[in-house]
Amino acid sequence: MFSKIGKLIFENEAVAKTxxxxxxxxxxxxxxxDLGNLSQEPYPASIGDEKTNNWITTDFTxxxxxIVTPPAAYSLDAMHYLxxxxxxxxxxxxxxxxLWPLSMPPKLPKDTSHIRLAQWGPEKEAYLKEWARRHRFAEGMPCGIHINLSVDQHIIELVLKNFPDRFKTELEAKNYLYEILAQGFVRYRWLITYLFGASPIAEENYFDNDFKLEHPVRSVRQSSVGFGNKFAGDYTNVQAYVDRITRGVKEKILIKDYEFHGPVRFKGNPVLQELPKTGAEYIELRMLDLDPSSSVGIRTDTLRFIRLLASYLIMSPALKPGEVNRVLKQADQMNEEVATEHPLSTCKYQNKxxxxxxxxxxxxxxxxxGPEYQEIxxxxxxxxxxxKTTPSARLLAYIKDDSLExxxxxxxxxxxRAAQESILKFDGFEDRQYSAKELKQALFRGNWDPNLGRR
Known part of the structure; x- marks a missing residue:
């Protein structure tokens, strides 16, 4: 069933734009x-400065x-950039x-004090040191996929034009659409964990000595013993989202506002408190494990599924404001249950x-x-x-001595080996930075044009 906004979009034959x-x-x-230990080599010089390189940088350590791709209009183009x-x-x-292809880190030393944190200047380095002091160091080590989505401008303008009593400004219409998306992805995060979870175990020294998983799970990273803090966001609207994080910093639950590592983040202004005034420009989805069956950690079909789900969410009825926190709190619990199920077990929420x-x-x-979506x-x-056909279940066959190493x-x-055999060679970022347009030419040299409309 379409919402009123969904019906408007459908009747205006603008569904493709969603x-x-x-x-x-x-x-x-x-x-x-080559032995599976964290590298002792310095940050690669040919990549340039990790603080200024827009496309390859570092995170916690x-x-x-x-890797960060330029924005792309289509899934296949984003994958080619990647x-x-x-x-x-x-x-x-x-x-x-x-490059370690799993979300959970490789075996860690018992003493992590010699592992170098990311070199991002005094302020960021001080934040990382404080984070490591407050948390178990290993909790900062899991890796994953983040997908940034921005709504087509045509949809924003269509909604604003046809609902003048509801939305007085483009800002209001835009924020509302991103709120629908954020709520929807948090609500159905458990399904994404089931379908794409790929971290059934953790390697040596990830957990403290007094803790051990009772059995392999669908996703350690997406569970309560995985990545980041357990601070819950408020997705009722953009203002509530900002107020909740700001209060967390004031109460010293969070060190900085960017410590919020929720499954979805509103993005668009580097100053969080200004976001409600300037508006969300995109949302960042943070609930995907690395897929080790792909050299880049994600498959095109996964990206297409995320695109389809986002389109469906925009067209569907939104949660009532008073119900958002209750429903999403329940969704968080559902995700915990799914993430910690045995990978071979039938999902508790199979019918849903x-x-x-x-x-x-x-x-x-x-x-x-197209037919590719039906195949997906x-x-x-x-x-x-x-x-048995889920990624996490498939990984069980490769576990030896409680390890996937x-x-x-x-x-x-x-x-x-495959990367080293690549025909087209790119000189890297040692001497200069590249705009998105320059990067496209340097990477593809006319062999691929990310503007031809392939989804």
């Missing part, structure tokens, strides 16, 4: 040595490399260095998963998306019916 999200991808991976920049990073590694996948199939047929949904329906190293070496 799936025309501009997308950017951020991928974190640790640099390791100096070993945690982060592959290109990923090859640049791999070709910049020191001899013997690899079936219903949502079926709704997405009906929606995809209504808006006449067919595959995901199989995952719902048979837990052998599997991860085999994958890492394979991906490194």
């Amino acid at each position: 799936s025309d999200f501009t997308m950017g991808i951020e991928v974190e991976m640790h640099r390791i040595d 100096e070993t945690m490399s982060e 592959y290109g920049i990923n090859n640049v990073l791999r070709s910049s590694l020191a001899p013997g260095e690899l 998963a079936r219903a949502l996948i079926r709704s997405l199939e009906l929606y995809a047929n209504q808006i006449q998306l 949904l067919d595959d995901l329906e199989d995952r719902v019916e048979n837990a 052998e599997y991860a190293l085999r994958r890492a070496r394979r991906y490194q």
Whole structure:
């Protein structure tokens, strides 16, 4: 059932625009040595300065490399950018260095004091040291995929024009659409964890000696023993979101506002308190594990599914403001239950998963998306019916002595060889920075044009 906004979009034959999200991808991976230890090599010189490079940087530690793609109009274009920049990073590694392909970090030393935090200047380094002091150091080490989504401007203008009594300004209409998206993705995060969770165990020394998982799970990273703090956001609206984080900093629950590591973040202004006035420009989705079956950590089909789900959420009725926190608190609990289920077990919420996948199939047929989307949904329906086909369950076959190290190293070496065999070579960022337009030319040299409309 479409909402009033959804009906408006459908009747104006603008449905295609709801799936025309501009997308950017951020991928974190640790640099390791050939034995599976965190690398002792310095940040690769040919990448330039991690503080100023827009496309390859570091996160929590100096070993945690982060690739950031330029915004792209289509899933396939975003993936080509990701592959290109990923090859640049791999070709910049020191001899013997690899990229660890799993979300949970490689084996950690018992003494983590010698691991270098990311070199981001005095203020950020002070924040990271304080974070490490307040938390278990290992909790900052998991890696993942972040997807940035921005709504097509045509949809914002259409909604503003046709609901003048509800939205007085473009800012109000824009923020509302991003609020719908944020609420929807948090609400159905548990399904994303089930379908794409790929961290069934943690490697040596991730947990303290007095803790051990009772059994493999769907996603350590997406569970309460995984990444980050447990501070819950308020997604009722952008103002409530900002107020909640600001209060967390004031009460010293959070060190800085950017310590908020919720499954979704509103983005658009570097000064958080100004965000309600200037408006959200995109949302950042933070609930995807690395997919070790892909050299870049994510598959095109996964990105297309996220695009489809976002389109569906914009067209569907929104939660009532007074219900948002209650429903999303329940959704957080559902995600914890799903994340900690055994990967081979039938999901507790299988019937809900079936219903949502079926709704997405009906929606995809209504808006006449291509056959590739039907194939994606067919595959995901199989995952719902048979837990053995989920990524986390598939990884169980490779666990040896409570470790995935052998599997991860085999994958890492394979991906490194493939990158080194790439025909097109890019000189890197040692001497200069590149705009998005310059980066496209440097990476593809006319062999790929990210503007031809391939979803």
